[in-house]
Amino acid sequence: MRWIKSIVMNITIRSKIIWSYLLIALIPFFIFVWITAYLFLKQEENNVSEYTDQMLNQVKTSIDVYINTIEKTSNYIMNEIDESEFFYKKHEDTTWDSEKTRITNLLRNIADTHPEVAGILIATENDMYVSTGMTRISKDSFTEETWYKQAIEHPSEVQIISNITGRNIITNDRYNVDNVFSLSKAMIDPITKEVIGVILLDIKHDIISQSIESITLGERGFVFVIDNKNNIVYTPTNKITYRVNPAWLARRGMLAITTRIYGEKYQIRQEYSEYTGWKIVGVFSLDEIMGPIYKIIYILVSCLAVSLVCIITFSLKISQSITKPIIQLKRLMKRAEAGDLSARFEVKYRDEVSELGGNFNQMLHRIEELIQIVYTEQQNKRKAELKVLQEQIKPHFLYNTLDTINWMAREYEAEDIVKVVDALTSMYRIGLSNGKDYISLEEEIKYVTNYLYIQKIRYQSKLNYEIEEDSNLQRYEVPKLILQPLIENAIYHGIKAKRGEGHLHISTRELDSNYMELTVEDDGSGMTPDQVEELNRRLNEPLKVDENQSFGLFYINERLRIRYGFRYSVEIRSTKGIGTKITLQIPKNRSIEEVDMSYEE
Numbered sequence: 006m007r008w009i010k011s012i013v014m015n016i017t018i019r020s021k022i023i024w025s026y027l028l029i030a031l032i033p034f035f036i037f038v039w040i041t042a043y044l045f046l047k048q049e050e051n052n053v054s055e056y057t058d059q060m061l062n063q064v065k066t067s068i069d070v071y072i073n074t075i076e077k078t079s080n081y082i083m084n085e086i087d088e089s090e091f092f093y094k095k096h097e098d099t100t101w102d103s104e105k106t107r108i109t110n111l112l113r114n115i116a117d118t119h120p121e122v123a124g125i126l127i128a129t130e131n132d133m134y135v136s137t138g139m140t141r142i143s144k145d146s147f148t149e150e151t152w153y154k155q156a157i158e159h160p161s162e163v164q165i166i167s168n169i170t171g172r173n174i175i176t177n178d179r180y181n182v183d184n185v186f187s188l189s190k191a192m193i194d195p196i197t198k199e200v201i202g203v204i205l206l207d208i209k210h211d212i213i214s215q216s217i218e219s220i221t222l223g224e225r226g227f228v229f230v231i232d233n234k235n236n237i238v239y240t241p242t243n244k245i246t247y248r249v250n251p252a253w254l255a256r257r258g259m260l261a262i263t264t265r266i267y268g269e270k271y272q273i274r275q276e277y278s279e280y281t282g283w284k285i286v287g288v289f290s291l292d293e294i295m296g297p298i299y300k301i302i303y304i305l306v307s308c309l310a311v312s313l314v315c316i317i318t319f320s321l322k323i324s325q326s327i328t329k330p331i332i333q334l335k336r337l338m339k340r341a342e343a344g345d346l347s348a349r350f351e352v353k354y355r356d357e358v359s360e361l362g363g364n365f366n367q368m369l370h371r372i373e374e375l376i377q378i379v380y381t382e383q384q385n386k387r388k389a390e391l392k393v394l395q396e397q398i399k400p401h402f403l404y405n406t407l408d409t410i411n412w413m414a415r416e417y418e419a420e421d422i423v424k425v426v427d428a429l430t431s432m433y434r435i436g437l438s439n440g441k442d443y444i445s446l447e448e449e450i451k452y453v454t455n456y457l458y459i460q461k462i463r464y465q466s467k468l469n470y471e472i473e474e475d476s477n478l479q480r481y482e483v484p485k486l487i488l489q490p491l492i493e494n495a496i497y498h499g500i501k502a503k504r505g506e507g508h509l510h511i512s513t514r515e516l517d518s519n520y521m522e523l524t525v526e527d528d529g530s531g532m533t534p535d536q537v538e539e540l541n542r543r544l545n546e547p548l549k550v551d552e553n554q555s556f557g558l559f560y561i562n563e564r565l566r567i568r569y570g571f572r573y574s575v576e577i578r579s580t581k582g583i584g585t586k587i588t589l590q591i592p593k594n595r596s597i598e599e600v601d602m603s604y605e606e
Contacts, residue, residue, distance in 0.1 A: 023317070053289070060222070065278045068216055068283070072165070130200065156190055164190065188208060245271070334362050447479035474512075475515055491561070524586065
């Protein structure tokens with residue numbers, strides 16, 4: 006059997022379609038031809054029963070697959086948010102809105118890409134929740150709901166609720182609770198293995214109706230679904246369903262029951278799903294099905310030859326319509342794999358293959374855009390680095406000149422000049438840093454200390470400053486000269502423009518194990534709200550390095566973006582007449598000792 010399966014699975018899709026049509030169409034014809042009228046009638050009844058079982062099994066399998074897919078979707082959602090702080094919050098705080106927005110957007114994207122999902126809600130043990138528009142009617146906790154309790158009682162299994170009336174839930178979406186069923190599943194903390202919440206998904210009956218609508222059991226036959234308590238999950242509109250006695254379906258092993266309903270002979274068959282606990286019940290009229298059999302016997306032989314020709318013709322046409330665009334898409338993928346991103350699939354229709362081809366086109370277009378973005382970003386980075394290098398060439402001459410002035414001042418015992426020159430020389434020595442772009446935070450603070458000493462000599466009592474340094478951060482590396490431009494702006498645009506004495510406060514502090522904060526605050530002239538808004542707007546725009554502008558806040562922002570990507574923040578707060586505060590939050594990279602050790606290795 007394995008070699009037969011191997012042969013079948015290795016043939017082309019076109020061959021599978023042709024052989025499938027031939028086998029499905031011809032086998033019933035040959036059966037009808039070679040049996041006697043009496044045996045044919047009995048066999049036909051059996052065939053109808055078998056066909057019904059197959060259809061019921063098909064419906065069962067289809068529903069199981071649908072629900073399994075939904076369960077996998079819930080698992081995907083849980084995997085996406087299993088590390089979220091949302092499950093451990095007991096009340097809304099400053100981070101709640103952003104986290105809630107992120108999870109809500111994820112749920113909406115899942116719901117939008119899965120039409121069968123009517124709504125999604127995640128509730129935690131702390132009575133916090135997010136959803137796609139589902140809210141509670143009263144203030145009662147979701148943890149007291151039946152669907153929630155069932156999920157935590159069986160944390161390893163998905164729970165199916167066929168009747169969802171009476172829940173403490175109202176939805177913004179316009180769907181009737183009679184037209185959906187629900188799935189709930191416990192969410193487990195991957196470390197403590199404790200239940201931290203439950204995910205609830207409302208699923209439209211469409212996934213059941215679509216499976217059932219493809220089934221034909223005669224004009225008066227139909228299929229309906231009941232749960233393990235014999236409550237109807239879904240049924241087409243008819244008067245027969247409610248005449249079926251639930252006691253007939255109580256025993257799983259009893260596959261067929263023949264009875265009369267409204268004077269007509271019906272056969273009732275069922276298929277039980279171990280996965281969902283539901284029973285798929287098929288009801289068809291034996292009188293209706295067996296009536297045309299005699300007529301079919303006479304016309305069967307004459308139709309056999311014609312049917313064979315039609316089946317082969319149609320199967321060839323249908324298989325070609327399916328496989329031709331797949332082959333075309335396969336060739337285009339090979340071109341793209343070889344590096345030709347100009348390959349495009351010609352979308353003519355609206356079937357699945359055309360939709361896949363359209364997605365293929367969008368993927369290639371997006372790849373081209375990303376390549377261009379990376380290229381532009383690298384170009385900007387190179388220009389910025391070149392401009393920094395050009396600015397660093399000049400201090401070499403000035404540094405050597407200052408060293409000469411320093412020795413001359415020492416010779417004439419001009420101690421004040423020696424101190425100023427020493428401070429300035431230290432600044433330029435740190436500024437050069439042997440060409441390194443990153444120095445320790447300790448060196449950065451030393452640089453701004455020397456800079457402020459020189460400015461203090463110049464401005465005397467007008468400039469007062471204070472440096473509050475976290476000693477635990479001294480050896481962590483930061484981009485070179487990241488604070489001096491901010492301090493310079495604070496002096497020239499803040500304190501200098503103020504009447505009377507000005508105060509400048511520089512601080513460093515550790516936020517957590519991953520981030521640190523650098524702050525420059527002055528009590529100068531400050532800025533208007535419009536000016537602050539304009540600065541923040543320009544900081545969020547890409548920097549054009551060929552613009553004629555100084556190395557100020559914008560180049561600091563660009564250097565941080567190149568260094569850290571989007572893992573940093575620059576915040577400006579200012580009030581006219583009160584002062585300005587600029588805060589940098591950046592990652593704590595390796596310390597200088599670790600960097601040096603890695604070079605030695």
